[in-house]
Amino acid sequence: MLTLVWLVPAIPFGSALILATFGPRLPRKVIAVLGTGAIAASCAISLLIASEFLRNPPSGNAFTQVLWRWIDVAGFRPNVAFYLDALSLIMIVVVTFVAFLIHLYSTEFMAEDDGYSRFFAYMNLFVASMVTLVLADNLLLLYLGWEGVGLCSYLLIGFWYRDPVNGLAARKAFIVTRIGDTALSIGLFLLFTNLGTLRIQDLLQRASMQWPQNSSLPIAAAALLLGGAVGKSAQLPLQTWLPDAMAGPTPTSALIHAATMVTAGVYLIARTHTLFELARPVQFIVAIIGAATLLLAGFSALAQRDIKRVLAYSTMSQIGYMFLALGVGAWTAAIFHFMTHAFFKALLFLAAGIVINALHHEHDMFRMGGLRRELPLAFWTFLIGGSALAGLPLITAGAYSKDLILWDEWSSPLGAPGLWAAGVAGVFLTSLYTFRLIFLVFFGRQGTEVTSRPGFAMQLPVWILAVLSIAAGFPGRSITRFLVTALPGTTETTHGFLSETRSGIIAGLMFAAGLLLAVFLYLRPPIRQPSTSALQRLWQADWGFDWIYDRAFVRPVVWISNLNKNDIVDSFYDGIAATTELAYRALSRIQTGRMRWYAAGIAAGSALFIAIAIFL
Amino acid sequence: MIRDGFILAGILFALGTAGVLVRRNIIFMLMSIEVMLNAAGLAFIVAGARWSQPDGQILFLFILSMAAAEVSVGLALVLRFYHQYKLLDADAANKMRG
Numbered sequence: 188m189l190t191l192v193w194l195v196p197a198i199p200f201g202s203a204l205i206l207a208t209f210g211p212r213l214p215r216k217v218i219a220v221l222g223t224g225a226i227a228a229s230c231a232i233s234l235l236i237a238s239e240f241l242r243n244p245p246s247g248n249a250f251t252q253v254l255w256r257w258i259d260v261a262g263f264r265p266n267v268a269f270y271l272d273a274l275s276l277i278m279i280v281v282v283t284f285v286a287f288l289i290h291l292y293s294t295e296f297m298a299e300d301d302g303y304s305r306f307f308a309y310m311n312l313f314v315a316s317m318v319t320l321v322l323a324d325n326l327l328l329l330y331l332g333w334e335g336v337g338l339c340s341y342l343l344i345g346f347w348y349r350d351p352v353n354g355l356a357a358r359k360a361f362i363v364t365r366i367g368d369t370a371l372s373i374g375l376f377l378l379f380t381n382l383g384t385l386r387i388q389d390l391l392q393r394a395s396m397q398w399p400q401n402s403s404l405p406i407a408a409a410a411l412l413l414g415g416a417v418g419k420s421a422q423l424p425l426q427t428w429l430p431d432a433m434a435g436p437t438p439t440s441a442l443i444h445a446a447t448m449v450t451a452g453v454y455l456i457a458r459t460h461t462l463f464e465l466a467r468p469v470q471f472i473v474a475i476i477g478a479a480t481l482l483l484a485g486f487s488a489l490a491q492r493d494i495k496r497v498l499a500y501s502t503m504s505q506i507g508y509m510f511l512a513l514g515v516g517a518w519t520a521a522i523f524h525f526m527t528h529a530f531f532k533a534l535l536f537l538a539a540g541i542v543i544n545a546l547h548h549e550h551d552m553f554r555m556g557g558l559r560r561e562l563p564l565a566f567w568t569f570l571i572g573g574s575a576l577a578g579l580p581l582i583t584a585g586a587y588s589k590d591l592i593l594w595d596e597w598s599s600p601l602g603a604p605g606l607w608a609a610g611v612a613g614v615f616l617t618s619l620y621t622f623r624l625i626f627l628v629f630f631g632r633q634g635t636e637v638t639s640r641p642g643f644a645m646q647l648p649v650w651i652l653a654v655l656s657i658a659a660g661f662p663g664r665s666i667t668r669f670l671v672t673a674l675p676g677t678t679e680t681t682h683g684f685l686s687e688t689r690s691g692i693i694a695g696l697m698f699a700a701g702l703l704l705a706v707f708l709y710l711r712p713p714i715r716q717p718s719t720s721a722l723q724r725l726w727q728a729d730w731g732f733d734w735i736y737d738r739a740f741v742r743p744v745v746w747i748s749n750l751n752k753n754d755i756v757d758s759f760y761d762g763i764a765a766t767t768e769l770a771y772r773a774l775s776r777i778q779t780g781r782m783r784w785y786a787a788g789i790a791a792g793s794a795l796f797i798a799i800a801i802f803l
Numbered sequence: 804m805i806r807d808g809f810i811l812a813g814i815l816f817a818l819g820t821a822g823v824l825v826r827r828n829i830i831f832m833l834m835s836i837e838v839m840l841n842a843a844g845l846a847f848i849v850a851g852a853r854w855s856q857p858d859g860q861i862l863f864l865f866i867l868s869m870a871a872a873e874v875s876v877g878l879a880l881v882l883r884f885y886h887q888y889k890l891l892d893a894d895a896a897n898k899m900r901g
Contacts, residue, residue, distance in 0.1 A: 780897030783832075787824050 188239040189250045192269050194232050195279055196318040199225045203311035210304025219294040222307030226290045226314055230283035237280050240271070241669075248272055248672040249388075251324055258327075265385055268324035273673035274522060277666070278321040278454060281526050282447045285533045286314045288648035292537050293438040295644035296544065300436075306346065310442065313339035317447050321454060325385040326375050329455070333371070333419070336448045337364050343439040344432045356434040363428040367418015371455075374411030377404075391461035398465055405465035412459055413469055413476075420452030420506050422480045427732050429503055430487075433495040437543060440495060441536030444502060450525045453509045457518050457674060464516070464675075470601065474514020478609035481507025483730055485616030489623065490726035493550045494539050497624050500729075501576060502532060504613060508592055511610055515602045517595035518674040519667040524588035526666070527659050531575035531585055534568055534652035541565045541645060542628060546635045552624060557633035564646060566629045568653045573625050575656040577618040577702070580695035584660030589614065590691040591663065595677050597685050607690070614694045618701025626709040808849035815842035829884060829893045833877045840870045 202225030210218060240250075249272040257267045290310060297306050316335025323329035345357030379385055381404055382393045398405045416422075421429035421444075432444050443449070456463060456473065463470045481504045488500035505528050512521035542558060542565050543550060559566045575585035589610075596607040641649075667676075685693075725731060777788075819842055822835025844863040851859020881891070888895050 778900060780900035782893050782896065783824055783827070790820050790824070 189236055189245065189271060190252060191232050192236055192250070192252055192271055192322065193254055195229050195236075195283065196315045196322065198229045198232075199311040199318070200315035201225070203308045203315060206304050206308035206311065210308055213304060215298070215303055218304045218307055222304075222311055223287070223290040223294055225311055226283060226287045229314065229318070230280075230287040233276075233279045233283045236271070237276055240276055244672070245271075253324075262383070263379070263385075265325045265327040267328060269322040270324035270387065271322065273670050274454075274457060275321050275673075277522060277526060277670065279318055281529050282317050282321065283314065285447065285529050285652075286310075286317075286442055288651055289438050289442045289533060289537070292441075292540070292645050292648040293436075295642050296438055296540055297436060302346065306343075306436065309339050309342045309346070310439070313343065313443060313448070317451070320451055324387065326378065326387060326390070327385050329387075329458075330372065330375060333415070333451060333455075334368065336443070336451060337361065337368065337419075340364075340432070340443050340448055343443060344435040346435050346439065350434075353434040356428075356431040360428040360432045363425050364418040367415045367425055367452075370411045370413075370418070371415025374408055374415065377408050377411060381408075387458060391459065394465060395461050400465055401467055402465075405462055406469055409459075409462045409466035409469040410472075412455060412462065413473060416452030416455045417476065418452070419455075420449050420510070421503050422452070422476050422506065422510055423483065424732070426480060426484070426503050427729065427736060430491075430496050430499045430729065433493070433499050437495065437536060437540035440499070441533045441540070444499060447529065449502060449506055450509070450529070453506065453513065453521055453525055456510075456513045457522055460513075460516075460518050460674060463513070467601075470514055470516070472514075473510050474601070474603075474606055477507045477510025477512075477514055478606055479507075480504065481511065481613040482609055482616070485613055485620065486726050487729045488620040489616065490723045492553055492727075494542065494552050494555070494624065494628065495536075495550060497552070497620060498532070498535055498539060501535075501617065501620065504617060505532065505576070508589060508610065508613065511606060512592040512595060515595055515599040515606065516675070517592060517599060517677045519670040519676060520588065520591040520595050522670055522674070523663060523666055524592055527575065527584035527588040527656070530652055530659050531572045531583070531656040534572035534649060534656050535576060537645070537649050537652065538565045538569045538572060541641045541649070542569075544641070544645075545637045545639055547638045549635045552627040553634075555628045555634045556631040557629070558637070559629040561633070561637045562629075562640070564641065564649065568649045569625060569629065571653045571656050573621040575660075577621040578614055578694060578698050580691060580698065582657060584656055584658070586691075586694070586698075587660030587663045590687075590694055591667070593694055594687045594690045597690055598687075599677055607685075611694055611697055614697040615701045618698045619705050622702050622705035623709045626705060630710055805849055805853045808852075809846060812842045812846040812849065815839075815845065818842075827892050827894055829881055829891045832893060833874065833881065836877075837870060837874070840866055840873075 202221055206213075206218065206222060213221075249270065251268055251270050253266045253268040255267050257265050290307070293306065293310065297303055300306065313336060316332045316339060318332075320329055320332025320336060323332060341357050341361040344360050345354045347353050348357075375385065378390060378394075382390050382397070384390050384393065394405060394408075418425045429444060429449065433440055435443075463473065484500045484503035484507060488497050488504065491497045491500065505524070509521040509524050509528075512518075512524060542555065542562060545558075545562055545565070546555060549555065571583070575583035578586040578589045580586045580590075593607060593610045593614075596602045596610050597604065728734060777784075816839055819835045819837075819839030822838060823832050826832050826835060844866045847859040847862045847866070849859070851857065851862075884896065885891060
């Protein structure tokens with residue numbers, strides 16, 4: 188049964204290939220069935236594999252399937268092979284399941300779009316790449332999937348390519364993540380030259396045997412991998428692409444920029460956790476990056492007007508929590524939060540998609556309002572997703588995973604009260620901006636008219652995700668226990684005055700405080716005008732990161748490019764051409780067309796050569 | 804004796820070359836070429852006499868036949884030239900200027 192694992196990426200890939208080749212000639216119904224059916228099959232196989240894995244765990248709690256030898260050059264022999272353990276199993280189940288629901292939703296959401304087959308081809312290719320990334324047995328195959336999701340993300344952000352703004356956003360996402368990808372590829376070179384393999388399990392084993400703790404090699408390797416993770420997961424300082432990535436269709440945002448792709452960085456760090464354990468300073472930086480991102484993104488989310496941008500910043504903030512967990516060695520908590528986040532963030536995006544669709548592509552929250560009665564489905568599901576995001580205690584899944592992370596921040600030997608405090612402050616911010624969004628969109632006076640209502644294909648996924656956003660938190664203990672077969676568990680050392688319950692209660696109080704402040708600020712006196720104070724403007728522009736990067740990198744590059752518009756290297760070749768042309772003009776002068784001149788030339792030449800022959 | 808023959812051949816060749824270069828009339832240019840050919844022929848005969856070999860005279864026969872062929876082609880060209888330009892000035896045909 189486990190040997191079917193190769194089908195999980197293969198089916199969506201095949202479907203993407205068919206759709207890309209014959210898509211425009213197929214009827215829409217066939218495209219929808221093929222595109223969604225491929226993911227459904229992939230999801231069904233993942234679930235089958237998961238049940239088999241749980242019933243009869245393979246020896247060593249891991250299963251490797253070697254398909255073929257990919258490359259064989261001078262000792263470099265990566266296989267195309269899939270590695271299945273608790274970590275990759277949870278990832279593929281969540282990715283394929285959420286992707287299936289989003290595909291189902293898209294069949295209706297994109298129904299009017301011209302690029303129907305193109306959309307499903309990209310989405311299927313994306314799922315195939317993501318699953319390859321997660322299942323890869325070696326870092327090279329992982330890198331293939333990594334670049335594959337980067338490519339699909341570019342294609343999907345720029346999906347409506349007729350608007351130049353979307354193309355710009357797509358290029359920005361591609362270039363910014365590419366900075367991280369470059370670091371990752373250098374990291375791969377470093378690991379291969381020093382350890383002689385790219386098979387992840389061998390590599391981690393050799394690293395822990397050969398490299399002493401905190402020596403320069405593991406620090407460099409972990410820092411380079413972190414660079415890749417930061418780019419893909421939109422963390423400081425490479426986070427600027429994610430808000431702009433909202434230019435793509437809403438299901439894309441749900442799939443790529445919330446549920447799955449951006450968590451690839453989290454997965455990478457969890458997968459190579461041994462390296463980070465060997466490089467404590469880098470692991471500490473992971474936690475710092477997580478804490479900084481979750482707070483900065485939380486503030487930025489407070490000032491946004493575009494409903495999707497609020498969700499984009501909340502994604503950054505939630506991935507910040509995962510990084511925070513990774514940074515203190517709470518690997519299982521990070522993956523658990525990835526899972527709950529995938530459900531509730533996909534739910535929020537799909538519900539936002541319903542709102543946007545119903546209001547005829549209106550994104551501005553200040554022009555919405557009073558949709559509670561008009562779109563009860565969107566309201567209730569948004570309320571559930573928002574509560575999960577903000578962490579409504581005891582009920583929602585998000586609260587369980589977040590409480591686990593917060594407790595690990597405090598209790599882990601690597602944790603620190605400062606990190607815990609950042610996480611708790613993040614809960615307050617999350618609650619505040621989530622309910623700001625809900626109050627602005629669903630309460631108050633009605634803004635834009637509702638023009639369409641969701642059909643069945645859009646309602647079903649939202650309901651399923653709403654149920655999961657609540658239910659996924661309850662089996663938290665068993666999920667983390669299952670993950671411990673692949674990842675080291677967390678150790679509790681320091682307790683101090685906090686206990687796990689007290690930490691949860693404080694987080695709950697923060698949630699309530701954020702909710703109350705949101706009621707006070709956005710519900711009671713219905714503010715229908717965005718504030719324009721300097722701080723608000725700074726937050727709306729994401730703390731000016733775009734401005735700084737524009738001044739520091741984009742403009743100098745453009746300036747230098749302009750300087751070198753005529754290409755200095757090219758001038759050498761231009762010089763050759765100019766010299767040749769000059770010689771041509773000079774020599775063409777002697778082509779007078781007069782025969783007697785030619786005769787004179789021949790005579791003089793002959794005389795010259797005879798003279799040379801005789802006298803020299 | 805032999806030396807005089809070579810000097811005469813040289814003078815004739817120089818005269819012929821000068822004629823080709825200086826004259827603009829295309830018929831005179833042809834005649835100058837004939838002079839040059841005959842100068843070359845004379846040089847062959849003188850050289851053959853010097854080494855008592857028949858090769859020089861054989862080559863002169865070749866030159867004669869070649870000159871006949873050349874003149875026939877040359878005169879045909881002159882006729883075409885005259886037909887085209889209505890004059891015999893070689894410099895008039897300078898359309899191949901670079």
